[in-house]
Amino acid sequence: MGFRRAKIIGFILSIIIVSVGLISWNYFEMRTALEYDRTTALGRLSENEALSEAQLIEAFNQEGNKTYYAKGSELEAKYGMDTRETKYDYLVQPFLVRNTLILLVTILLVLLLFFWNLREQKLLMEELESLENKYHTEKSQYSILLQRTRQEDSQIKSSITDIAHQLKTPVASLKLSMDIALSEAYSPAERQEFSDQAVLQINKLNLMLDGLAKISQMETDLIQINPQKYSLRKLVSEAINSVIIKALERDIDIELSSIDESTIFVDYKWTLEALSNVLENAIKYSPVHTKIQVNSQSLVTYVVLEILDEGPGIPKQEQTLIYQRFYRGENSNEVEGSGVGLYLTRKIIEEQGGTILVKNRVDQGANFQLTLPLV
Structure with missing residues (x-):
């Protein structure tokens, strides 16, 4: 954010510097043109033999006053100069127009850059808000998943311990039943009864082992669904x-x-x-x-x-x-x-x-x- 702000400020400063440079260049151009016109007028008037060169220079450098202004106004009215643009107007107006355009373009560029920056900041804030919401959502999901995983791990450990404990009883019962079923010390009926009991214990063991096998399949992602x-x-x-x-x-x-x-x-x-x-x-x-x-x-x-x-x-x-x-x-x-x-x-x-x-x-x-x- 700080880098973006510095970049925008840099753009605005660049526009202002360029505008100031253009206005300064235009000002010096105007002064050069006015100086050229003044010097040309002085040279043209110097051809009038009724006035000496010293008098011309003194007249050009003399400060104006109300008397000279009144006489000038009378001459303008007499020869119609007050109803048309003078050469001076033609000379100065282009420079004023250029300065006005430069200022307008500068203001327009700064405003465009300002509003573009506001829009970019708004989009950036919306994106940051979206990312923040996504982060909190994923964090919540990961928290739930972690909690579920820990709970399931605890259940697995507890269940494996329980299954191991449950296996001891059928294994011991199976061993005793097989010993009696194979022993000659018991009657055929008793041996058959314990043989049947051994089959029941084997089925029970098979059920437990089948459960463990399915657990293994789930834990190693061996279940592949092909509909x-x-x-x-x-x-x-x-x-x-x-x-x-x-x-x-x-x-x-x-x-x-x-x-x-x-x-x-x-x-x-x-x-x-x-x-x-x-x-x-x-x-x-x-x-x-x-x-x-x-x-x-x-x-x-x-x-x-x-x-x-x-x-x-x-x-x-x-x-x-x-x-x-x-x-x-x-x-x-x-x-x-x-x-x-x-x-x-x-x-x-x-x-x-x-x-x-x-x-x-x-x-x-x-x-x-x-x-x-x-x-």
């Missing part, structure tokens, strides 16, 4: 087929209420993973002998897919927290899981321009709503 045209009904059917065994084990029906014959623009593999995660959660939290409903509604640019269960629902204060990594709600104590599924689902859906939200049903249960882009 293509795909049938909504077909994708929902395949998602149901991927969890149907778990539903049958709990005697839970999955009912396709109304699914549009829509074509969506999504990544098949990861969207199938997202839908399967939501359906699997609905199965885990639903009581036995209940029903899960799946329906959809097509709008202008996207389709809304609803998955409704008859479980305990989700407390209102947790409805935005369940999409965080490793978050386990108050209803999750008796349900196996790593707290990764819904976070992964949200990331997949949002990467494709969609949304996911949950609200509780009026009677009982949760209603997950996913939006997916239409072709």
